[in-house]
Amino acid sequence: MGKRRDGREAAVQFLFAHELHSEHSAAEQSAFWEIHSAKASVRAYAEELIKGVLTNLEQIDAVISPVVENFRIERLANVDRNILRVAVYELLHVPVVPAPVILNEAIEVAKNLGGNESGAFVNGVLHRIAKTIRPKASARPAVSSIVQVTRDHVRKILPEKASPLSPFEDGRPKVLLIVGVNGVGKTTSTAKLAYLLQKAGHKLVLAAADTFRAAAVEQLEVWSQRLNVPLVKGPPNGDPAAVCFEGYERAIKTGAQFLVCDTAGRLHTKHNLMEEMKKVHRVLGRKDPTSPHEVILVVDATTGSNALQQAREFHKAIPLTGLIVTKLDGSGKGGVLVPIQQELGVPTRFIGLGEKVEDFQLFDPKRFVEELL
Numbered sequence: 001m002g003k004r005r006d007g008r009e010a011a012v013q014f015l016f017a018h019e020l021h022s023e024h025s026a027a028e029q030s031a032f033w034e035i036h037s038a039k040a041s042v043r044a045y046a047e048e049l050i051k052g053v054l055t056n057l058e059q060i061d062a063v064i065s066p067v068v069e070n071f072r073i074e075r076l077a078n079v080d081r082n083i084l085r086v087a088v089y090e091l092l093h094v095p096v097v098p099a100p101v102i103l104n105e106a107i108e109v110a111k112n113l114g115g116n117e118s119g120a121f122v123n124g125v126l127h128r129i130a131k132t133i134r135p136k137a138s139a140r141p142a143v144s145s146i147v148q149v150t151r152d153h154v155r156k157i158l159p160e161k162a163s164p165l166s167p168f169e170d171g172r173p174k175v176l177l178i179v180g181v182n183g184v185g186k187t188t189s190t191a192k193l194a195y196l197l198q199k200a201g202h203k204l205v206l207a208a209a210d211t212f213r214a215a216a217v218e219q220l221e222v223w224s225q226r227l228n229v230p231l232v233k234g235p236p237n238g239d240p241a242a243v244c245f246e247g248y249e250r251a252i253k254t255g256a257q258f259l260v261c262d263t264a265g266r267l268h269t270k271h272n273l274m275e276e277m278k279k280v281h282r283v284l285g286r287k288d289p290t291s292p293h294e295v296i297l298v299v300d301a302t303t304g305s306n307a308l309q310q311a312r313e314f315h316k317a318i319p320l321t322g323l324i325v326t327k328l329d330g331s332g333k334g335g336v337l338v339p340i341q342q343e344l345g346v347p348t349r350f351i352g353l354g355e356k357v358e359d360f361q362l363f364d365p366k367r368f369v370e371e372l373l
């Protein structure tokens, strides 16, 4: 809307400056644009308004006059008169711009050029005029205002800010259980979390609880060596709950503030795998009944709405406390996190933006909404 706003202001300035002349010649306009340097799009809109106001002046003034009954139109302050004329022209002839936008921006221009009194006057007059020529039902909102309304709506669904991970003050380790379907980025996200926590000065332990595949343990082991973070692992095909439990003990022993448990990918439709995850959850609660303190579901932004079904099923099995949305560097925008928040109340905490450990951020709802729509 910037071009329209600036265009309006320029049009008012032109009309204001040239009102006393009976002719608004092309030469006058080009002289005006020489001193009033503006972007081509601003100038184009201003010229449209100038032309529109001048060719429809009688009609426009006929709309304004009855509303300003105490003043005759020619007695109004020049600046107010021309602001009203431009706005009324738009209300009558530029249907793509919604009335509230025209009004708000005209009032802004009035305040800017004529001060608060001008703003209040223009406000009062335009509201009365808009009611008659743009009753709500017929006002067609512009696409941009629909986007804004949708953005505002989504913003209200999402929390103001994502909560970061902070350690317990009493020294207990905070336990994070990372879960999700196959290949979404659990192991990578575990490493990224480790990097983030370490950078924040915290001590941590990693548990490689994906005991299904030897390669999975190796993958996390490589990360742990690279980051120089202790790792607990079990025998191949061992019990993942036992690995997590051992991780917890190691965290206690070494005074780590965090334990991050990477788990095997599991389809939310596979009953036995979901039961196995519940067992991990139960066993982690043995020493500290509030553990795991965070159960984070990792979802892949490129899988679309299937992630909602995943979230429902995982949340049913063990209550989730947060979401990591990965692969936002790809084609997916992660819009599915909105219904997950709305339906399940599970907030997005972090986002993954690539394969490197640094490609990870605390979720920023405001920025997300801007990029989504």
Ligand SMILES: Nc1nc2c(ncn2[C@@H]2O[C@H](COP(=O)(O)OP(=O)(O)OP(=O)(O)O)[C@@H](O)[C@H]2O)c(=O)[nH]1
Pocket: 180, 181, 182, 183, 184, 185, 186, 187, 188, 189, 210, 216, 263, 264, 265, 266, 326, 327, 328, 329, 330, 351, 352, 353, 354, 355, 359
């Ligand atoms: N572009 C991109 N790739 C990612 C991101 N996160 C993970 N990956 C890649 O996705 C692939 C799978 O990542 P993993 O971390 O192994 O996924 P996982 O969920 O642990 O997989 P399983 O353990 O097999 O279930 C790897 O090639 C990662 O490099 C991300 O945010 N962006």
Ligand SMILES: [Mg+2]
Pocket: 186, 187, 188, 210, 216, 262, 263, 264, 265
């Ligand atoms: Mg993995």
